[in-house]
Amino acid sequence: MDIATLVGLILAIVGIIGGNVLEGGNPAALINLPGFMIVILGSLGATMISQPLDRMIGLPKTLISAFLGAKGHDEPATVDLFVTMADKARREGLLALEADVDKIHDEFTRKGVQLMIDGTDPELLRQIMEIDAESTKHRAEGGAQVLEFMGGIAPTIGVLGAVLGLMGVMTHLTEPEKIGPGIATAFVATFYGVFTANVLWLPLAKKLTNNMKHEQHSLNLVIEGLMSIQSGDNPRIVREKLEGFLAPGQRQSKKGDAEGAGAKEAA
Amino acid sequence: MDIATLVGLILAIVGIIGGNVLEGGNPAALINLPGFMIVILGSLGATMISQPLDRMIGLPKTLISAFLGAKGHDEPATVDLFVTMADKARREGLLALEADVDKIHDEFTRKGVQLMIDGTDPELLRQIMEIDAESTKHRAEGGAQVLEFMGGIAPTIGVLGAVLGLMGVMTHLTEPEKIGPGIATAFVATFYGVFTANVLWLPLAKKLTNNMKHEQHSLNLVIEGLMSIQSGDNPRIVREKLEGFLAPGQRQSKKGDAEGAGAKEAA
Amino acid sequence: MDIATLVGLILAIVGIIGGNVLEGGNPAALINLPGFMIVILGSLGATMISQPLDRMIGLPKTLISAFLGAKGHDEPATVDLFVTMADKARREGLLALEADVDKIHDEFTRKGVQLMIDGTDPELLRQIMEIDAESTKHRAEGGAQVLEFMGGIAPTIGVLGAVLGLMGVMTHLTEPEKIGPGIATAFVATFYGVFTANVLWLPLAKKLTNNMKHEQHSLNLVIEGLMSIQSGDNPRIVREKLEGFLAPGQRQSKKGDAEGAGAKEAA
Amino acid sequence: MDIATLVGLILAIVGIIGGNVLEGGNPAALINLPGFMIVILGSLGATMISQPLDRMIGLPKTLISAFLGAKGHDEPATVDLFVTMADKARREGLLALEADVDKIHDEFTRKGVQLMIDGTDPELLRQIMEIDAESTKHRAEGGAQVLEFMGGIAPTIGVLGAVLGLMGVMTHLTEPEKIGPGIATAFVATFYGVFTANVLWLPLAKKLTNNMKHEQHSLNLVIEGLMSIQSGDNPRIVREKLEGFLAPGQRQSKKGDAEGAGAKEAA
């Protein structure tokens, strides 16, 4: 559960609506069916034109995943897993890893380890894993693209709503008392367009892109780990290499030198 | 038939025009010949300046293809085809595929398989297929570029129309009753510019780009499949490799392990 | 002669000025010397600051080339030329091509063929030709960049003109009858900025970029053709490879299989 | 301590607020709680939606590091260090560097030298160091991205505040004396949005990006130095190569030719 998405949304709404109330605005003025129809249906429709049908159908799922957060990858644990496997592989051979395959929860890692045990050629193994990672990225980008397009188009659809509203106002220009409220109504469409784009679609698209990048980072760690074990690197080198993927605070090699030294001797 | 394009277009029109009617607007006010001439002819003309003649002539065809959807590539079926061919090639040799070439419907795949049977060098085969894929991409991007340019230019041509309209209004500033309707007319040009750009040209350009990317994805699958068969990979590896291109739900290797195991034994 | 540029320009002017006349506007109001000085001299001056002197001097030539169209490359004929040369080279050796060099009209192709006959090392030949192609691209991009910069800057210079105009108007705010026409004059600068940018500079820059890409496509075809002959590919492979550069409708290998088969036998 | 950040901030505030005071403005009018809530909470909330939680928590630290400046890398000293090590390594062997490892303050350099002494394969050493440098870059980009997103979104949130404010004004349009101050209040939100984006978030994001690029430049120097020593380059070549990373004024090889000549003889 990615609490930042929810907290951020609440914070933004409290700030914007709260600030409006504080300056004497009436939030009820923000509820306006014609504006809603123009901006929400309009930008949804335009986005639907731009995207394959299955991505539009997957939109609710995409939104939920933006709130639930990135698929959990415990990177330090993955590093430990690869160091342990490297150790075992050097002592007992790659086939000895067969017993541990079922204990690997992450599907991508399991697939890679299985292929490695089956004696797949290193270059081929890298290719297979990279095609898979690339495909995952491709799908994740698709979801982000829907929201990005909607975020790019919503403010201009809001302007469209404002123009339509102002056109209505202009025909009553000789009746000054009708102008003010009319313009207010016209502004609601602008509000909807700017609000949905900048508080919903664009931040959510960015979150999905950030999650995707984070996942790719983890997948690269797995691929490098597989390559390292397969080329027979000693466990200390595997750790040294893979910990490059971790934040400095997550690295173990500095703290516990004992294990590193032990691995060194074993080599 | 890509139903999303049509449904999206209807949704956007219902939302925008419907919302306008709901707030008391008169859709007839949106019909305005001078605004139409300025925005549509103006942006069409500017786009024609920017593009080679044959792309402009191909514009109606481009628009139709955006509504009809991407050239159908049944990717799971393509994977099955390559696994079957890999199996046959390992048992009976590459020449045995000669009999099946005519059954391949997709022209790109057929060309590749024919070249492979003819004993084309792998590096050369990859080159020929990539040049072809690149050329397909180049043409598809051309079509999308026309719409993208039109989408980029239409709103500013709309502004041009508004400026011209307002200049007319300004010369009558001492006759207040003429101002309102005059401004309304001037706004129609803005409406045309923003509407055509954001509801038609840009979403359609994006759809074409998405279709193009999808097709390139399929062409890459075919190229990797050819390379894999030619390098003598066993059918299980071919499936493992190519299924990386599929969405997880479309993959067979997890569901039916029997076939995979059978292929493994055969190897 | 690239008729699209001229037709597009006429279409855009007819649409924009025609639409203005139709709604009762007076095109004479668009002739305004101060606005012209501010926008045209201003954006020309700013562009001159940004560019090397020789590019500014070459600007009229650049504009003419945007109207005259891309340097003609008859790509199907180039493919035929390379297939014929490949055939001759395989029968009689590379030196036999010496007799045909002078018949090649395109300078780039002729240089490449001459170097090939001289026995230049393939890697070196590719390098020389790529440096030349890159240099051609570099010069073409320079021309497009001048127009692109001018197109990017013209609307804001137009805004500058409007601001200056409105500042004049504001000092007469207590004389309402002077406001309207004053604002109209101020708007002319906006019109000049938006019109020149979106109907002239940006579309013409795009045309030059499109022409440049088209030419690079042709140069790549020539380079691949040279490489293919030099590596001794048989004529059928040369055709197969180079036709990847052509649009499907221009390809010969599907239509006349007889020649392809003959070439195959010859191989 | 990067004094430019602080001096720049003071300069900008003095210019903007001072200019306002000079033209008779009242800076107190810029203090407005509703506007502050809308813009600051609104853009902070939207940014929080877009980012992983740990980056938001790290935001204060990120801001401080933008003021304190880039992690100090004394590049000429690093070059000297590598030249000295190259000299020692050629005379006494790589293992002789063991004694100096602890004197290296920079953690990245120390890790690389230690791995080199341990006899890590050059290709592997490069890989490990590049993964580490890439990871550092990845984290630094994360911090810059938070500020960049906030800078991109703040002005539109300011517009949102202005729209909300103007909607309030419009409902009082028949009471002219309430319009002016109301609009002023509405403008404060625009001010907050444009000011925070252009004077705080975007410049600070750029500073972080510049610091990151500078650090990557230093890390590349270290990697090239390690590679150069490991491949047994003589000290003069090491200096020649690494001084390419320095600004011309920092280079030693031109000034003191004596040392260079000495190193040459030693080689």
Place this chain on the structure above:
Amino acid sequence: MDIATLVGLILAIVGIIGGNVLEGGNPAALINLPGFMIVILGSLGATMISQPLDRMIGLPKTLISAFLGAKGHDEPATVDLFVTMADKARREGLLALEADVDKIHDEFTRKGVQLMIDGTDPELLRQIMEIDAESTKHRAEGGAQVLEFMGGIAPTIGVLGAVLGLMGVMTHLTEPEKIGPGIATAFVATFYGVFTANVLWLPLAKKLTNNMKHEQHSLNLVIEGLMSIQSGDNPRIVREKLEGFLAPGQRQSKKGDAEGAGAKEAA
């Protein structure tokens, strides 16, 4: 001396100020201290936040270099130099070039030739020269980036000034005779922001980028020339290769075939 920068600046000022005078504007209205403080100090301060201190200190030097033009590289002469050196090197050996090193004025070329004579490994020589060229590019981009950032930020700081000015106006809305001049003053800030960005900072940044690209083109010519001589290419090939970097009109090989033929014989 790059006369285009100065002429462009004069042209832009004559156009903009002249146009303003022609339509009855008073250029004195453009002199406004508060507006100047807000826009110039504001955008300078914001830029200083975004950049390392040494780049800000180098700003005057950067501006001067934009007016003085690119560091002169006489590319045809450089080609001649390399052809002559290639000829000498083939006749008398690389060491014979020692006598000519001091006659080479360009420091980059001299460094490269010296390293070549010293017998530096070709791959290493390329690396050293590319690191140096990359470093030169890095520094030049730094200077351009300062101006680019300032150009990006100045118009919005101008808007900030306008907002502050209009806020002052709004508090006097019931005194109509104060509105007009007040708005005029507020507009000056917009003028400063748009003018400095589009007539000064952005064009000058572009000029620096163009100069940098031109210099990189020359440095690449030198690197290719060194590689070509070191790999023992005959002088005709060296000319053929390096003239690819020249504009067609600067090439010698077409005009004077005599020398080319002579070189051919010598080979």
